[in-house]
Amino acid sequence: MFKALIEALLNLFKKPDTLTPKEAAARAPVSGSRGAIGYSEEACIFCLKCEKACPPAAILFIRDAAGKESYHHNPYLCIYCGECVRACPKPDEALWQEERPVLSSSDPAISKRWFAMEKEAVASKVRYKKAKR
Amino acid sequence: MIKQLHIPLGSQHAALLEPLRLDFSTENERIVSVRSDMGYVHRGVEHACMNRFDFKKVPFVVARVCGLCAITHSTAAVLATEQIVECMVSERAQWLRMLALEFDRIHSHMLCLAHVAESSGYEALFMHTMMERERVMEAQEILSGNRVQFDYATLGGVTRDMDSQCAQALLAKVGALKSVLSGLRDRFEANWSTQMRFKGVGAITLEEAYRLGTVGPIARAAGVRTDIRIESSHLPYRALGFEPIVALEGDLYARNRLRLEEIAQSIELIERILEGLPEGAHLSKVRGRPKGEAMARIEAPRGELFYYVRGNGGAIFERLRIRTPTYANLKAFEAIFLGQEYSSIPAILASLDPCMSCTAK
Ligand code: SF4
Ligand code: SF4
Numbered sequence: 163m164f165k166a167l168i169e170a171l172l173n174l175f176k177k178p179d180t181l182t183p184k185e186a187a188a189r190a191p192v193s194g195s196r197g198a199i200g201y202s203e204e205a206c207i208f209c210l211k212c213e214k215a216c217p218p219a220a221i222l223f224i225r226d227a228a229g230k231e232s233y234h235h236n237p238y239l240c241i242y243c244g245e246c247v248r249a250c251p252k253p254d255e256a257l258w259q260e261e262r263p264v265l266s267s268s269d270p271a272i273s274k275r276w277f278a279m280e281k282e283a284v285a286s287k288v289r290y291k292k293a294k295r
Numbered sequence: 296m297i298k299q300l301h302i303p304l305g306s307q308h309a310a311l312l313e314p315l316r317l318d319f320s321t322e323n324e325r326i327v328s329v330r331s332d333m334g335y336v337h338r339g340v341e342h343a344c345m346n347r348f349d350f351k352k353v354p355f356v357v358a359r360v361c362g363l364c365a366i367t368h369s370t371a372a373v374l375a376t377e378q379i380v381e382c383m384v385s386e387r388a389q390w391l392r393m394l395a396l397e398f399d400r401i402h403s404h405m406l407c408l409a410h411v412a413e414s415s416g417y418e419a420l421f422m423h424t425m426m427e428r429e430r431v432m433e434a435q436e437i438l439s440g441n442r443v444q445f446d447y448a449t450l451g452g453v454t455r456d457m458d459s460q461c462a463q464a465l466l467a468k469v470g471a472l473k474s475v476l477s478g479l480r481d482r483f484e485a486n487w488s489t490q491m492r493f494k495g496v497g498a499i500t501l502e503e504a505y506r507l508g509t510v511g512p513i514a515r516a517a518g519v520r521t522d523i524r525i526e527s528s529h530l531p532y533r534a535l536g537f538e539p540i541v542a543l544e545g546d547l548y549a550r551n552r553l554r555l556e557e558i559a560q561s562i563e564l565i566e567r568i569l570e571g572l573p574e575g576a577h578l579s580k581v582r583g584r585p586k587g588e589a590m591a592r593i594e595a596p597r598g599e600l601f602y603y604v605r606g607n608g609g610a611i612f613e614r615l616r617i618r619t620p621t622y623a624n625l626k627a628f629e630a631i632f633l634g635q636e637y638s639s640i641p642a643i644l645a646s647l648d649p650c651m652s653c654t655a656k
Binding site for chain 1: 348351352355356359426429433436437439440441444446449454455461
């Protein structure tokens with residue numbers, strides 16, 4: 163009883179363990195934290211290893227008639243596992259994982275289009291192969 | 296006068312942590328029969344692993360079976376698969392896997408203890424335990440890059456290596472936890488009111504625990520010396536000098552005490568791992584495709600987790616079977632509830648640490 167009273171009194175003067183949203187936003191990310199996936203088209207060699215390695219298929223490459231690939235990433239489907247970066251022959255240059263948390267600023271409509279894009283990614287490659295023959 | 300009551304608990308209920316339905320029949324306040332129904336969170340994980348994902352992706356898929364023991368699921372899947380593909384896993388990778396497993400055990404046990412406190416009406420202890428648990432979550436982020444989903448164990452090793460800076464940070468975190476652990480133990484074990492709430496409640500005898508095939512902390516708290524960490528040789532726990540902890544009483548109080556002791560033991564194991572971490576590569580190449588069948592057993596925070604995989608040389612498994620600890624314990628749950636006061640049910644249920652998302656997967 164006495165002990166509990168002292169503890170209760172001490173607790174009145176302790177700093178809270180939780181952070182306010184403002185404090186939390188200002189906090190630096192933990193070193194090595196798995197955050198957003200970054201991509202650079204200039205460095206990419208279009209080997210498509212990342213597309214193949216991604217567990218939830220959150221990376222798609224759609225091929226146009228000239229054979230040019232375009233990269234698409236769905237940040238809402240991505241599980242931020244980093245498998246794509248490990249599979250990439252040019253990690254840190256073509257594909258990398260940042261420490262900053264993923265922001266919700268990306269286009270939410272991408273999830274709606276994603277199923278169609280998945281089909282298109284497969285079809286575009288088949289189409290290209292046929293045209294080449 | 297005896298009054299018969301029929302009380303359904305769940306599948307959605309404020310005192311329930313997981314979607315589970317329990318149908319109790321009581322005579323006055325005492326439980327006379329119980330029927331459990333699970334399967335509200337079936338997501339077809341096994342089916343997905345056998346149809347949609349190739350074997351290299353399976354560890355990431357099964358990690359989503361459960362948010363609490365994600366790493367145990369992926370480690371078990373990896374350990375089973377590695378037996379039927381060509382790969383050499385370094386000693387270092389195995390030690391790092393054990394490290395992640397022990398962190399997982401600590402945070403899972405702390406969550407369970409917090410919920411026991413909450414369900415028995417001790418809200419302040421719940422908050423206190425959850426506050427200290429945050430140190431472990433932070434340590435997990437330092438180790439693997441994420442607080443909850445480690446995605447750490449992968450075929451051929453672990454996804455990232457550890458440097459001395461990281462090891463220092465982890466040691467500091469477990470050191471901080473160690474210093475507050477005795478305070479927690481004091482509250483759970485020596486507090487007068489919690490003792491009244493916990494002692495002699497929700498007990499299971501040694502014979503019953505054996506007969507019903509109980510696993511994990513529930514079995515160990517009843518005196519069954521079962522711990523996959525020494526029973527299987529998938530991971531080098533013997534090199535760490537691991538010995539299972541066993542209690543005798545089998546009641547809620549014993550389960551709390553056992554979990555607290557296991558947290559202390561896991562901290563010790565983590566310190567030993569960080570001290571004696573062997574040198575070597577953390578990841579090695581995997582060749583070939585799974586051919587043949589294999590199984591792996593692993594001690595999850597809740598008990599034995601069993602994985603069976605079968606491959607026919609293709610990229611996708613022919614069969615994958617997961618047997619989770621809560622599934623093994625369900626029969627014991629019913630036995631434990633019989634004869635108890637209805638008001639103790641939330642606390643007992645929390646102390647049994649059920650994981651329905653694992654069981655129904
Ligand atoms: S981090 Fe994982 S889920 Fe996200 S794109 Fe890369 S491989 Fe896919
Ligand atoms: S793995 Fe790397 S180089 Fe290959 S396609 Fe993906 S981003 Fe480009």
